[in-house]
Amino acid sequence: MRAPTVDRGHHRVLVVEDDDTIGRHLRTGLLSNDYAATWSRTGAGALTEAARSRYDVLLLDLGLPDMDGLDIARTLRARHPDLLIIILTARTDDIDVIAGLDAGADDYLVKPFSLSVLLARLRAHLRRRTVTSPPQDPIHLGDLVLDTTARRCLLNNEELRLRPKEFDLLAVLAQRTGEAVARETLMSEVWDENWFGSTKTLDVTMAALRRRLAEAAAASPPPARLPRITTLRGHGYRLEY
Incomplete structure (x- = not known):
């Protein structure tokens, strides 16, 4: 009951x-x-x-x-x-x-x-x-387009559906393309500045994001040009294109 x-x-x-x-x-x-x-x-x-x-x-x-x-x-x-x-x-x-x-x-x-x-x-x-942010121009990374204002991710003009935290994680990295982004920064901006839980959440979300990008690229007409997310051991991640 x-x-x-x-x-x-x-x-x-x-x-x-x-x-x-x-x-x-x-x-x-x-x-x-x-x-x-x-x-x-x-x-x-x-x-x-x-x-x-x-x-x-x-x-x-x-x-x-x-x-x-x-x-x-x-x-x-x-x-x-x-x-x-x-x-x-x-x-x-x-x-x-x-x-x-x-x-x-x-x-x-x-x-x-x-x-x-x-x-x-x-x-x-x-x-x-x-939290609301002022409108921002879409970010173009090869065949991937990230519109943070509309919260849309497109690959070769096809919608790529990401979970909310996957989208937020990709957005933080995309806004810093080419920069080394510390794990602490990602936890702060994607989750919360006062987060004190396990950072395993970040690792699992990153793995899922990478898998979704790879699967979308494989299903898209070749050649699909995607950014690469590099793991920086002991520090964090870097998105490169």
Whole structure:
């Protein structure tokens, strides 16, 4: 049975967690920090709730009794492109993290985690989503065009769909083409200046971005001219064209 929704706070959060202790703790903690939180114990209940009401954030446990959490992430990402999706998982292998991000998640937290860490992550993501920038001219890198104002990425005039953080990561590098960009700079500008979580998120997102660019280039009429992202060990990355 789904816990009742309490309409309060500035952001609406849907918690999908089948563990009673964790679910109750998350909902209570979110409510006490001025979030409007709804708690669903099943995937089917979460899909029904998401269709009934608008949410800003989805906190999604992968180990649900009735559905695969990754399927829920894919479904809600397709229906709600602007929804912030954070996966809650006990899985720590890179392949599991990559699967979650590929399914449409923006971030992940490995259980067990503290409420303070979750709240910090939420503030970081939501703060970045409210920042507006003046219009900028599209960036041309061979056959790749990055329009940061429209948040569009084109390869040979075909839309290349990137997840929000993949787009942001590519944008930061593209705006500094040829420069060595430190990991700390990328974490600060793509995630948040006060980020204190694992930088593994950066590595996983970078790997996914590289894979999407390579797959798009392979599917595009040859020769597709793409920039190259070089790893600078001990420092960060450099985008070159």
